[in-house]
Each structure stands twice: as structure tokens, then as C-alpha cells.
Amino acid sequence: MSSSTDWPLWEVFVRSRRGLSHTHAGSLHAPDAEMALRNARDLYTRRSEGVSLWVVPSTEITASSPDEKDSFFEPAGDKPYRHPTFYEIPEGVKHL
Amino acid sequence: MSAALALGDDALVLSHRLGEWAGHAPVLEEEVALANIALDLLGQARMLLSSVGDEDQLAYLREERAFRNVQLVEQPNGDFAHTIARQLYFSVYQHLLYEELAAGESEFTDLAAKAVKEVTYHRDHAEQWVLRLGDGTSESHERMQLALDALWRFTGELFEPVAGVDVDPHALRDRWLAAVTSVVHRATLSLPSGPQSGAWAAGAGRQGLHTEPFGRMLAEMQHLHRSHPGASW
Numbered sequence: 001m002s003s004s005t006d007w008p009l010w011e012v013f014v015r016s017r018r019g020l021s022h023t024h025a026g027s028l029h030a031p032d033a034e035m036a037l038r039n040a041r042d043l044y045t046r047r048s049e050g051v052s053l054w055v056v057p058s059t060e061i062t063a064s065s066p067d068e069k070d071s072f073f074e075p076a077g078d079k080p081y082r083h084p085t086f087y088e089i090p091e092g093v094k095h096l
Numbered sequence: 097m098s099a100a101l102a103l104g105d106d107a108l109v110l111s112h113r114l115g116e117w118a119g120h121a122p123v124l125e126e127e128v129a130l131a132n133i134a135l136d137l138l139g140q141a142r143m144l145l146s147s148v149g150d151e152d153q154l155a156y157l158r159e160e161r162a163f164r165n166v167q168l169v170e171q172p173n174g175d176f177a178h179t180i181a182r183q184l185y186f187s188v189y190q191h192l193l194y195e196e197l198a199a200g201e202s203e204f205t206d207l208a209a210k211a212v213k214e215v216t217y218h219r220d221h222a223e224q225w226v227l228r229l230g231d232g233t234s235e236s237h238e239r240m241q242l243a244l245d246a247l248w249r250f251t252g253e254l255f256e257p258v259a260g261v262d263v264d265p266h267a268l269r270d271r272w273l274a275a276v277t278s279v280v281h282r283a284t285l286s287l288p289s290g291p292q293s294g295a296w297a298a299g300a301g302r303q304g305l306h307t308e309p310f311g312r313m314l315a316e317m318q319h320l321h322r323s324h325p326g327a328s329w
Contacts, residue, residue, distance in 0.1 A: 007123070028125050035224060039125040042132050 008057060010036040014044050015052035022054050030055075098164075099260030100203070101154075102302055104144030105165035108155055109310075110186060111137035112317050116173055129221060130179075136214040143207050156321035160304075160311055167301040168250035170310040174243065177229055177236070181243035183222035188275050189254045189268070191219045196263050204261075223279050230283025237284065244280065245288045252292030253301055 007029040013022035025044045030036035036055040045053065064072055076082065114134035121127030145151040168186055173179045194215055197208035229240040255269040280287050321327075 029123060030125060031228065035228070038221065038224065039129065042129045043125065046132060 007031050008059070010040070010055045011058050011061060012036075012040040012044055013054040013056070014040075014050040016050055018051060022052065025049075027058060033057075098148050099258050100144045100147045102164040102258050103204070103261070104141050104148065104154075105163050106169050106186075106190075107137040107144065108141035109163070109165045109313070110169035110182075111135070111141060112313060113169065113171075113173055113182075114179075117179070122176055126176075133183075133218050133221065136211075136218065140207065140211050140214075147203070152321065156318045160306055160314055162304060163306065163310075163314075164302050164304065165306075166250070166253045167307050167310075168247065168253065170301070170306060170313060171247060171250060172309045172313075174246075175239060177239040177243035178246065180222055180225045180229065181240070181247050183218065184226050184244075184276065184279065185247060185251050185254070187215060187218040187222050188279075189251075189272055191215045192268055192271050192275070193261075193263060196268070197261070200262055202260075202262055226279050226285070227283045230280070230285040240283070241285050244285060245290070248288035248290055249293055256302060258302065 008031075009027055010030055010033075011027050012025045014025040015022045025040075028036065028039050028043055030039050033055060037053055040053050040055055044050065111134045114130045114137070117127060117130045119127075121130060141155075142151050145154045148154065168182060171178070171182055191212065194208040194212040197204045198212050226240060229236040231237070254272070255265040257265050277287050
């Protein structure tokens with residue numbers, strides 16, 4: 001099998017069931033968006049893992065830089081009052 | 097001849113042909129797509145053959161002359177365009193057939209209702225590829241046209257009446273031709289103009305007459321079971 005291909009890379013997001021957000025599942029190669037959706041269906045949802053699919057060109061993703069990790073994420077670390085941990089979770093609430 | 101045997105052998109033989117792409121497909125994503133389609137067809141074949149007799153006995157111990165599949169599905173994979181042409185011709189036929197069977201009342205109603213969802217995807221997969229190869233590069237266009245032409249003479253057999261399949265073959269052929277023509281033209285390709293069956297043999301698969309490549313395919317498909325009868329995991 002040829003390992004090289006000119007096809008662009010696509011990121012795949014799967015919504016596992018209604019009410020949940022789409023979650024990144026992986027990536028794949030495809031010649032265009034329509035074929036990327038079909039490949040995603042075959043690769044990521046054939047065992048009933050999803051009810052909805054998104055495919056996004058990988059080149060369209062803007063990622064945070066590891067070099068900026070400190071300025072991006074560190075300041076949140078010493079502000080525990082930002083975390084909703086001081087509340088009692090009411091009984092019967094799931095998914096919190 | 098049992099209708100279930102005819103439809104079951106179509107599914108079994110095409111499933112095996114598609115399975116031959118494993119490890120050889122142009123890209124990994126397409127290999128998975130073809131394997132998925134093969135597994136759908138294998139599931140259909142198991143249900144159909146089990147309704148006639150022992151599925152393993154039927155799949156692995158019958159001689160070539162006892163198979164009732166159309167000759168189209170036994171044609172070798174060829175290049176990718178040949179595989180896609182075979183998929184287009186067969187999946188459009190199977191989709192129209194199963195839609196009709198699912199709407200009717202026969203021994204095939206339940207199977208067809210389940211399978212029609214799978215086959216809808218097979219048809220879409222084939223159509224998407226015909227569009228892209230036909231309207232792609234000059235080489236992909238040329239290869240797709242060659243493949244459509246080469247397999248055309250095996251398409252007439254799809255519309256031979258099968259006893260027990262309660263579908264009007266003429267109406268089926270008209271709808272098939274309209275659907276295939278539409279895809280082929282949108283793909284900037286030409287509908288083959290030759291006869292839909294060869295004077296020599298095409299059209300006889302349902303009677304057990306098969307083309308030369310089928311014997312080699314069967315040998316590979318059956319040799320493990322014949323070498324180790326009754327073996328299990």
C-alpha cells in the first residue's frame with residue numbers, strides 16, 4: 001500500500017449522542033469534504049459511535065503554541081475561586 | 097433455482113472480490129470503505145444462504161457450476177476504476193431491487209428492508225467515485241471510461257427474470273439505466289453503447305455458467321475450508 005498521498009488531512013469530530021458536544025475523534029485523508037465525511041463514517045462511526053459528524057481541514061485549525069504555555073495557562077492555576085468547587089452539588093444532577 | 101441462492105451468491109461473491117482489496121487499496125481510508133461494503137454484503141449472503149441450507153456448506157463446498165451469481169460480480173477487481181464501475185452497476189441494481197422487495201410482501205421483505213440502508217451507502221460510495229474519477233484528471237477519466245465499457249456487457253444479466261423474485265425486470269432495467277446514465281453524464285463520461293450481454297456467455301451466471309476468473313477466485317475462497325474440514329476458531 002502506498003503510504004504517501006496528495007490528499008489533504010481532515011480532523012474528525014463525532015457527536016456520540018444528542019445533547020453532547022462534538023468531540024475530536026482523529027484525523028484522516030480524503031480528496032474533498034464530501035469524501036472526508038464518508039471516510040469518517042467508515043472509520044469512526046461504524047460501530048454506532050455517533051449521531052453526527054464534522055470534518056474540518058487540518059490546515060484550518062489554529063493551535064496554541066507550546067512556547068506560550070505559561071502565559072496562556074499558568075495564570076489560571078492559582079485562582080481556585082474560579083473553580084466551581086465550593087458549591088454543594090444538588091442531588092440528582094448528572095453530567096456535572 | 098432458489099431465488100435466495102441467486103441473491104445470496106451475488107452478495108457472497110462480490111463480498112469476496114471486495115475483500116481482495118485488503119492490503120492492496122490505494123489508500124487506507126478507501127481500504128476500510130471497501131471492507132465495510134464487503135462485510136455488509138457478507139451479512140446479506142449469510143442470511144440468504146442460511147435460508148436455503150447450511151451456509152458453510154453452500155459457500156465452501158459447492159462446485160463452480162452450482163453457483164447462481166451473475167457474472168458481473170465475479171469479474172476481477174482490475175484497477176480501482178474497474179472495481180468502482182462494477183460497484184456502480186451492481187449497487188444501483190441492488191438498491192432498486194431491494195427497495196422494491198422491501199415494499200412488497202415476500203420471503204425477502206425483512207432482509208431487503210434491513211439491507212436497503214446498507215446498499216444506499218454502497219451506491220452513494222460508487223457514485224461519488226465515478227463522479228470524481230470521470231471528472232478528475234485525464235488519466236482517471238480515461239480509466240473510468242475503459243472500466244465502464246469493459247463491464248457493460250455483463251449488465252444485461254441483472255435484468256434476466258429470476259423465479260421467486262417478484263419484480264418486473266423491464267421496469268427495473270429502465271430505472272437502472274436512467275440512474276446510471278445520470279451519474280455517467282454528470283461525471284463527463286459516455287454511456288457504453290455496446291450490447292448489454294455477450295452472444296457467447298454473459299447472461300448465464302444464473303444457470304451456473306461462469307467466466308474463467310471465477311474458478312480461480314473460488315479456489316482461493318474455498319481452499320482453507322476444504323483443506324481443514326470442520327475447523328473452527
